[in-house]
Amino acid sequence: MAEHPAYPVGLRLTGRRVVVLGGGQVAQRRLPALIAAGADILLVSPEATPSVEAMADAGEITWEKRPYAEGDLADAWYALIATGDTEANNRASAEAERHRVWCVRSDDADRATAWTPATGHSEGVTIAVLTTDARGRDPRHTAAIRDAVVEGLRDGTLVAPHHRTRTPGVALVGGGPGDPDLITVRGRRLLAEADVVITDHLGPRDLLAELPSSVEVIDAAKLPYGRFMAQEAINNALIEYAKQGKSVVRLKGGDPFVYGRGMEEVQALSEAGIPCTVVPGISSxxxxxxxxxxxxxxxxxxxxxxxxxxxxxxxxxxxxxxxxxxxxxxxxxxxxxxxxxxxxxxxxxxxxxxxxxxxxxxxxxxxxxxxxxxxxxxxxxxxxxxxxxxxxxxxxxxxxxxxxxxxxxxxxx
CATH class of the missing domain: 3.30.950.10 (Tetrapyrrole methylase, C-terminal domain)
Incomplete structure (x- = not known):
């Protein structure tokens, strides 16, 4: 088995039986993700950590306070074996193999039929990283790769373009006091995903240099005002670009609602039926x-x-x-x-x-x-x-x- 890499797959466990053997620290770390996946979880263990016990008390899992017994995995779709009893773990692994239940083992990955990847999440995307070579697994290296990818997606330094139609709208982003490192993680990511950025002179200018050449950057101070006042021209520009189906970021210095006239822009967008996301910024x-x-x-x-x-x-x-x-x-x-x-x-x-x-x-x-x-x-x-x-x-x-x-x-x- 070690000669071939694992085949990555995403399990849809909603409403499906998952059996967890052992209520210690491994179960404590893994259970929240299984609960979030909507699994029907049976925990089999004589004891459990206070956190795991709290999950049972809250009705998030079913806990049978006993050791593993033959037949526990018969109706399972997925199993996590994490007891301190090697002999019981071996018997459970053998049962999982007979019933064709994908099985993760915390004590002996080579005898498992599935591995748990290092996972992270960012705005609707789950990042899962597996080591391809079973003989050279390095969990810390795998976790470090996961962390680097998730951080890049969150702060906008790692950008993947959207190829499906996005809901048009405007993000009102507070850029912070000036240092580009002081913008929020969400603000930086929205900037990286924008089609159009309308900024003012107090916005963090250094961030604009990082944007792809395809992004249209507009200096609000140079908008043609015509019969409009400056703020009206900005409001109209936000509305028009959003109506064109573009993702628009209105980049302001500090926080949009601290002397930033942000609420005037939110009100104008609301009246035009344009969805608006407000991202707070660090106030100067x-x-x-x-x-x-x-x-x-x-x-x-x-x-x-x-x-x-x-x-x-x-x-x-x-x-x-x-x-x-x-x-x-x-x-x-x-x-x-x-x-x-x-x-x-x-x-x-x-x-x-x-x-x-x-x-x-x-x-x-x-x-x-x-x-x-x-x-x-x-x-x-x-x-x-x-x-x-x-x-x-x-x-x-x-x-x-x-x-x-x-x-x-x-x-x-």
């Missing part, structure tokens, strides 16, 4: 301060943090922010899109009771190769932005946590 409000060594909360320093948009100055009648209340908070204040208005913000906070000496950190191009941190205080931050030529995008952190991290620097006086 937390990740960028962290990358610069600043915790937004810290025991004994800050028990809360507040994220505010600074794109509208406090004295602008369009502002929805209660700046006087923010000035009274003792926690951390994180301001996004606030480089141009930080002078007015600092004046307003000071005017409503915030200490002028409150530390401030500005983190420009956070998590990217161009990241830099500039420290100041509320009193000096406006001048510091000018003299240090701080440019957007930058995350501004106000509060005592600025002084906590190991990379804290002296503020500009």
């Amino acid at each position: 409000s937390i990740s960028v301060p962290g990358a610069a060594g600043i915790p937004v909360t810290h025991r004994g320093v800050a028990h809360e943090f507040t994220v505010v948009s600074g794109h509208i100055a406090p004295d602008d009648e369009r502002s929805l922010v209660d700046w006087p209340s923010l000035a009274k908070l003792t926690g951390t204040l994180v301001i996004l899109m606030g480089v141009a208005t930080i002078g007015k913000v600092a004046e307003t906070l000071i005017a409503h009771g915030k200490s002028p000496d409150t530390p401030v950190a500005l983190v420009q191009e956070g998590t990217t190769a161009g990241q830099r941190r500039v420290d100041a205080t509320l009193k000096t931050v406006a001048e510091t932005v000018r003299t240090e030529d701080v440019k957007p995008p930058a995350v501004i952190v106000i509060g005592e946590v600025v002084r906590v991290g190991p990379t804290a620097t002296a503020p500009r006086e």
